[in-house]
Amino acid sequence: xxxxxxxxxxxxxxxxxxxxxxxxHPDPSLxxxxxxxxxxxxxxxxxxxxxxxxxxxxxxxxxHDLLYKRSKFPVTEEVLAASPNLAAIMLCCIGDDTVDKKAxxxxxxxxxxxxxxxxxxxxxxxxxxxxxxxxxxxxxNEAGRQHLWTKSSTRRYELLGKTLSxxxxxxxxxxxxxxxxxxxxxxxxYDASEVAREVGETLGWTACNSIDEAFAAADFVTLHVSAEDxxxxxxxxxxxxxxxxxxxxxxGENSPRGFINAARGFLYDPNDLKxxxxxxxxxxxxxxxxxxxxxxxNEKWQNPYADIGEVVTTPHIGAAxxxxxxxxxxxxxxxTRMFNEHATVRDTVFAPKETIGARVETPYWALSVVHSDxxxxxxxxxxxxxxxxxxxxxxxxxxxxxxxxxxxxxxLNEPLSDAQLDDLVQRAVDLSGDPHAIRSIRQFKxxxxx
Numbered sequence: 001x002x003x004x005x006x007x008x009x010x011x012x013x014x015x016x017x018x019x020x021x022x023x024x025h026p027d028p029s030l031x032x033x034x035x036x037x038x039x040x041x042x043x044x045x046x047x048x049x050x051x052x053x054x055x056x057x058x059x060x061x062x063x064h065d066l067l068y069k070r071s072k073f074p075v076t077e078e079v080l081a082a083s084p085n086l087a088a089i090m091l092c093c094i095g096d097d098t099v100d101k102k103a104x105x106x107x108x109x110x111x112x113x114x115x116x117x118x119x120x121x122x123x124x125x126x127x128x129x130x131x132x133x134x135x136x137x138x139x140x141n142e143a144g145r146q147h148l149w150t151k152s153s154t155r156r157y158e159l160l161g162k163t164l165s166x167x168x169x170x171x172x173x174x175x176x177x178x179x180x181x182x183x184x185x186x187x188x189x190y191d192a193s194e195v196a197r198e199v200g201e202t203l204g205w206t207a208c209n210s211i212d213e214a215f216a217a218a219d220f221v222t223l224h225v226s227a228e229d230x231x232x233x234x235x236x237x238x239x240x241x242x243x244x245x246x247x248x249x250x251x252g253e254n255s256p257r258g259f260i261n262a263a264r265g266f267l268y269d270p271n272d273l274k275x276x277x278x279x280x281x282x283x284x285x286x287x288x289x290x291x292x293x294x295x296x297x298n299e300k301w302q303n304p305y306a307d308i309g310e311v312v313t314t315p316h317i318g319a320a321x322x323x324x325x326x327x328x329x330x331x332x333x334x335x336t337r338m339f340n341e342h343a344t345v346r347d348t349v350f351a352p353k354e355t356i357g358a359r360v361e362t363p364y365w366a367l368s369v370v371h372s373d374x375x376x377x378x379x380x381x382x383x384x385x386x387x388x389x390x391x392x393x394x395x396x397x398x399x400x401x402x403x404x405x406x407x408x409x410x411x412l413n414e415p416l417s418d419a420q421l422d423d424l425v426q427r428a429v430d431l432s433g434d435p436h437a438i439r440s441i442r443q444f445k446x447x448x449x450x
Contacts, residue, residue: 006435007425007426007429007435008435008436009425010108010425010436010438010439010440010441011084011085011086011087011107011108011109011439011440011441012421012440012441012442013065013085013087013440013441013442014065014085014087014442015442015443015444015445016038016340016341016444017037017038017039017065017066017087017336017340018038018039018040018065019039019040019042019062019063019064019065019066019085020034020039020040020041020042020064020065020066020067020068020090021041021042021044021055021058021059021062021064021066021067021068022041022042022043022044022068022069023044023049023055023067023068023069023070023073024046024049024069024070024071024072024073024092025043025046025070026068026069026070026092026325026328026329026332027092027325027326027328027329028329029326029329029330030068030092030329030332030333031043033329033330033333033336034333034336037333037336037337037340037341039065039066039336039340042058042062042064044058049072049073049295050072050073050295050299052073052074052076052078052079055073055079056078056079056082057082059079059082059083059086060082060083062083063083063084063085064083064085064086065083065085065086065087065088066086066087066088066089066090066336067079067086067088067089067090068090068091068092068332069089069090069091069092069098070091070092070093071093071095071097071098071316072098072293072295073098074098074099074100075089075098075099075100075103075104076100076103077100077103077106077107080100080103080104080107080109081107086107086109087109087110087339087440087442088109088110088111088112088339089104089109089110089111089112090112090113090332090335090336091111091112091113091114091332091349092114092328092329092332093113093114093118093319093328094113094114094115094118094226094319095113095226095227095264096111096113096227096349097227097264097266099111099349101349101350101403102403105350105400105403105404105405105439106436106439107439107440108370108371108405108438108439108440109370109440110339110345110348110350110370110407111348111349111350112332112335112339112345112346112347112348112349113347113349114328114331114332114335114347115170115171115347115352116171116331117324117327117328117330117331118318118319118324118327118328119171119172119175120175120323120324121318121319121320121321121323121324122172122262122318122319123172123175123176123179125262125288125314125317125318126176126222126260126262126318127176127179127180127183129260129262129286129312129314130159130164130220130222130258130260130286131159132286132312133256133258133260133284133285133286133312134156134157134158134159134162134220134256134258134284135156135157136155136156136284138312139309139310142309155256155283157219157255157256159180159183159184159185160183160184160185161184161185161186162185162186162219162220162255162256163185163186163187163188163217163218163219163220163251164176164177164180164185164186164187164188164218164219164220164221164222165188165189165190165208165214165215165217165218165220165221165222166187166188166189166190166214166221166222166224167189167190167191167211167214167221167222167223167224167225167238167239168190168191168223168224168225168226168263169189169191169193169196169197169199169200169205169224170191170196170224170225170226172224173189173191173224174199174200174203176222176224177189177200177203177205178203186206187204187205187206188205188206188207188208188213188214188217188218189205189206189207189208189214190207190208190209190210190211190213190214191207192229192230192231193230211238211239211243212242212243212246215243215244215246215247215248215249216246216247216248216249216250217250217251218247218248218251219248219251219255219256219257219258220256220258220259220260221247221258221259221260222259222260222261222262223239223260223261223262223263223264223267224262224263225238225263225264225267226263226264227264231402232402235264235266235267236266236267237266237267237268237269238267238268239267239268239272240268240269240272241269241272241275241276243268244259244268244272244273244275244276244281244282245276245279245281246281247259247276247281247282255283256283256284257280257281257282257283257284258282258283258284258285258286259273259282259284259285259286260285260286260287261285261286261287261288261289262288262289262318263289264289265289265290265291265292265293266291269291270290270291270304270305271304273285273287273305273311274304274305274308274311277308277310277311278308282310283310284310284311284312285305285310285311285312286311286312286313286314287305287311287312287313287314288313288314288315288316288317288318289316289318290303290304290313290316291304293315293316335347338357341446342357342358342366342446343357343358343366343367343368343409343442343444343446344356344357344358344409345357345407345409348400348407350400350402350403350405350407351398351400354398356396356397356398356407356409357396357409358393358394358395358396358409358410358411359394359396360393360394360411362446362447363445363446363447364393364411364412364413364445364446365390365411365412365413365414365415365443365444365445365446366409366410366411366412366442366443366444366445366446367381367385367409367410367412367415367416367441367442367443368407368408368409368410368441368442368443369381369407369408369409369424369438369440369441369442370405370406370407370408370438370439370440371405371406371408371428371437371438371439372404372405372406372432372434372436372437372438372439373399373400373401373404373405373406374404374432374433374434374437375432376428376431376432376433376437377406377428377431377432377434377437377438378397378406378408379431380424380427380428380430380431380432380437381408381410381424381428383427384416384420384423384424384427385410385412385416387420387423388416388417388420389414390412390413390414390415390416391412391413391414392410392411392412393411393412393413394410394411395408395409395410395411396408396409397409405439411446415443415445416443421441421443424438424441425437425438425441
C-alpha cells in the first residue's frame with residue numbers, strides 16, 4: 001500500500017478578522033473603516049516601516065489577520081511566517097512589485113490591491129507633464145530663476161494633432177487615451193493582451209503590433225504597463241535604447257519627441273533614456289518612478305537624471321493627491337468587508353477583474369479554502385462537505401494557474417466540525433498526493449449583507 005505523503009498543516013484562519021497591521025501611512029480614514037468592521041488597526045509609524053525585522057516582531061506579537069501597505073515594504077516569506085493568522089495582504093495602491101506573490105500562494109495568503117482609485121490622479125499628472133514638456137515650461141522656469149528671458153516658439157508645441165502612443169491600455173491607459181481624444185490627439189497603443197487590443201480598437205484607437213511601431217508613430221510615448229505581462233512574465237527591461245531611438249521616426253524632425261513614465265521604474269535602464277536624450281532621439285521626458293527609490297523622505301537618494309536638464313523628475317507622486325488617498329482607503333475597506341463578512345474576494349492580483357464569492361441568500365456558513373491546483377484537491381473539498389452531511393447551497397471556484405493555487409468558497413447550510421475540517425485536509429493530501437494541498441481554511445457564519 002502506498003504511504004500517504006506527510007501533511008503540511010495549513011493556516012486555519014480566524015472566522016472574523018480581528019487585527020490589522022498598517023504600514024506606509026495610507027489615509028487615516030482606513031482605520032475608522034476597519035474599526036466599523038470590528039477590526040483593530042495597528043498603525044506602524046512611517047519611520048519604522050523601513051525596519052523589516054521590527055515589523056516582523058510586531059506581526060509575531062500581534063498575530064494580525066491582515067496587512068495593509070502601499071508600495072515600499074517588502075512582503076517576504078519571513079513576513080508571511082510571522083503571523084499564522086495572516087489571511088491577506090491588502091495593497092493600498094495598484095503595484096504589487098514588492099510582494100513575493102509565489103510565497104503568498106505557497107502560504108495560502110491572498111493579495112488584493114486597488115486598481116482604480118488613483119487613476120484620475122495619475123492621468124492628470126501625465127497630462128500636466130505632457131503639456132509642460134511640449135511647451136518647455138519646466139526649462140523656462142529654470143531659465144527664469146537664472147534671470148534669463150527665453151521667449152521663443154522654438155521646439156514649443158500644442159497637443160492638438162499630435163500622436164500619443166500608450167504602452168499598456170489598462171485602466172489608467174484607457175483614461176489617458178480618452179482625455180487625449182478630447183485634446184484632439186491621435187491615439188496609438190500597444191498592449192500584449194488581446195482583450196485590451198480589442199477594447200482599444202473598438203474605441204477607435206490604432207493598435208500597434210509592437211513597441212517599436214508604437215514609438216516610431218508617436219510624438220509622445222507614455223508608459224502604463226504593470227509589473228508583469230498577461231502571461232505573468234516580468235516587464236523588467238521592456239523598453240530599450242533601440243525603442244527610444246525610434247521615437248517619432250515616422251513623424252519627422254518637427255516633433256516634441258516626449259516620453260513619460262508614471263508606471264514602473266524598472267521598465268528600462270535610465271542610462272538608455274539618458275543616452276537617447278543626449279543624442280536627440282528623445283527631446284524631453286518626465287519621470288515619476290525609478291529603479292531605486294528611497295523608503296522615506298529622510299533617506300539619501302541618487303537621482304539618475306540629476307545632470308540631464310531635459311528630464312523632469314517627480315518623487316513617485318502620481319497617486320499622491322488629497323482626493324486619491326481617501327478613495328483608496330474607502331475601496332480597500334470595502335474589499336476588506338467583502339472578504340471579512342462574506343469570504344468574497346475581489347481585486348486579487350492573482351486574477352485581476354475576477355470577483356469570487358458565493359451567491360446565495362443569507363444566512364449560511366461560508367467555507368473558504370486556498371488550495372493547490374493539483375488534480376483531486378477540489379474533489380476532496382466537495383467530498384468532505386458531502387460526507388459531513390452538509391448541503392452546498394452555492395459555490396464559486398477560481399484557479400490561479402500561474403501560482404499553482406485556487407480559491408474555493410462554499411455556502412453551506414451547516415458548518416463542518418473541527419474534526420471534519422481536519423479530515424478535509426487529509427483527504428486532499430491523499431487524493432492529490434500533494435502534502436500541502438490545502439494552504440488555508442476559513443469557516444464562519446454569514447448572517448446578512450451590507
